[in-house]
Amino acid sequence: MKLIITGGSGFIGTNLMEYYLSRQNDFEVINIDLFEPKIEGHKPFWKKLDIRNETELNKVFKDFNPSHVVHLAARTDLSGTTIKDYDSNTIGVSNLLQACEECQNIQKVLFTSSMLVCKLGYQPKHECDYNPSTIYGESKVFTETLVRNASLSYEWAILRPTSIWGPWFGEPYRNFFDLLIEKKYFHIGDRSCTKTYGFVDNVVYQINTILFAEKDDIDKKLFYLGDYNPYSLEDWANEVGDALGNKVHKLPFSVLTFLAKTGDFLKGFGISFPMTSFRLKNMTTDNIIDMKSTQKVAPNLPVSRKEGIAKTLDWISTN
Template sequence: MIELLLKEGYIDILNIDIKPPRENKHSQYWRQCDILDLGALKKEIQAFNPELVVHLAAKTGLTRARLDCYAENMVGVRNMFEALKLAPAVQRAIFTSSLLVCQMGYIPKHDTDYKPSTFYGESKMIGEKIVREQKDLNFSWTIIRPISIWGPWGEEPYINLFRSIKQGWYFHIGGGHYRRSLGYVENAVFSIYKLLRAPLEKVSGKTFYIADYEPADLYDMANEIGAQLKARRIFHLPLMPIKVLAAIGDFLRGRGWENVPLQSFRLKNILTEYVFDMSPLKEVVGPQPFTLKEGIARTIKWLKLNQQL
């Protein structure tokens, strides 16, 4: 996000995070702050007095055992509103939610048609409700729900996908083609920026999914990654033995191994198709800058430059 803002000519940028930026050249814009520390957050926001705000901070992961483990997604959102109310220059704020406010495979009928199946998803649902309940604000808000963002600076599972294909131990599961809405990271950042600059009446109080406009066929995407990496041919594994391995993963997780590579929940996510109507985003944002093939090429280049592949 910072890289795009700099290219667009922005100079006064503040990045609030508990961790330093992964790009050293962005350190000058970073202030260490925990969004759960309301006093510190108010101090930083008041001092900077921003005009445009993108709230990306969150606690992620699906393995935590209690809802209060995701306080950043609930209390953090409320704290951000309390801080922004003290900054008179604020014009717009974008709050980041998740597609997991609904269970995988469920396409909601409207913005508040919630159906979470995990504590993480529930925490994001509560975060959205906190946004929607705000009254008498001096700025407008927009909610975004990113969908499976992948690309440079990414982590698992998609970076691991590139590595496993390169190393020759990735296999297609079953024989089907699974279509899924995915978001290449530079397209996602571009879309968020465009939402910040769009006419107010098109974005105020609205919710947008953030992804590439066309869904990816995971079978074809993996083959394209393999072709660009000049990796060996990707083979198929029958579904039944994979289900057995997932069941073993469930058992191991029950015995305390939280990050077991394969379990039934993850397998279901892999096999579930979900394709979202991206026309509302496209209507506001216009053409996105990168195709799937270009995104794959740029990700491979970044991985190699950073010695991660």
């Protein structure tokens, strides 16, 4: 089986590349990414390429002739001001669709979207019930619409990662762990939220299972990626604190509101601060995702939350 992973230098992509490179007897895999891999051993399998470059993308696909594709490459930050800022999620996806269609060996493609096609806390009535609150979310609606409107000759599915954490992660959950390690994290009064989070090893398991599931189980369907049982931010923080031997204390919500406004002010001057109003709202808004469809296809998550915390702290200690 010949697999292309776009965005294999990113957070989920790095973990996915690590999984398939450990199984090279079964898979021939390459990573298409504009950025260098995070792991030195991944570099021989890296093709430096911007998916917005239609000519070069078509050439790599033609030369490698993949049977399977996992598309992760995207701009994912929230700082863009127009949809054009996210042309990797629009033009890039359009180019990818064309490149895949021209490969006769293609059997299945997984297109990664985002849960932010709906604002936090919104419960969509159906798969195409979109309600984004960010330009990034709008760009991922564009991604999904392109895929759904294309007449594709191969099996495909759309993936929406939830709040994913674990080795090789960045903001915001790397900050969450760093603050807990430095004893600078505080519970938000009595306003802890409950969300669908996901440890990255479980997400890799879900992607791999979906990628090789039977056609009737996955074709033209939507799957959220994450752990099946939602958990509160307070419980999670306490478990990380317990693993570190640190007790997590509470601050009044009013104090954190002040800190968030301070962060907003500093952000206007390009100064990074661990708390902003956007982050505070995110940390106090419930966002529970219905995971039944994914659980039906991939029922047995390999890593518990406590095991994930231990793995993550071990990775941080060496990075």
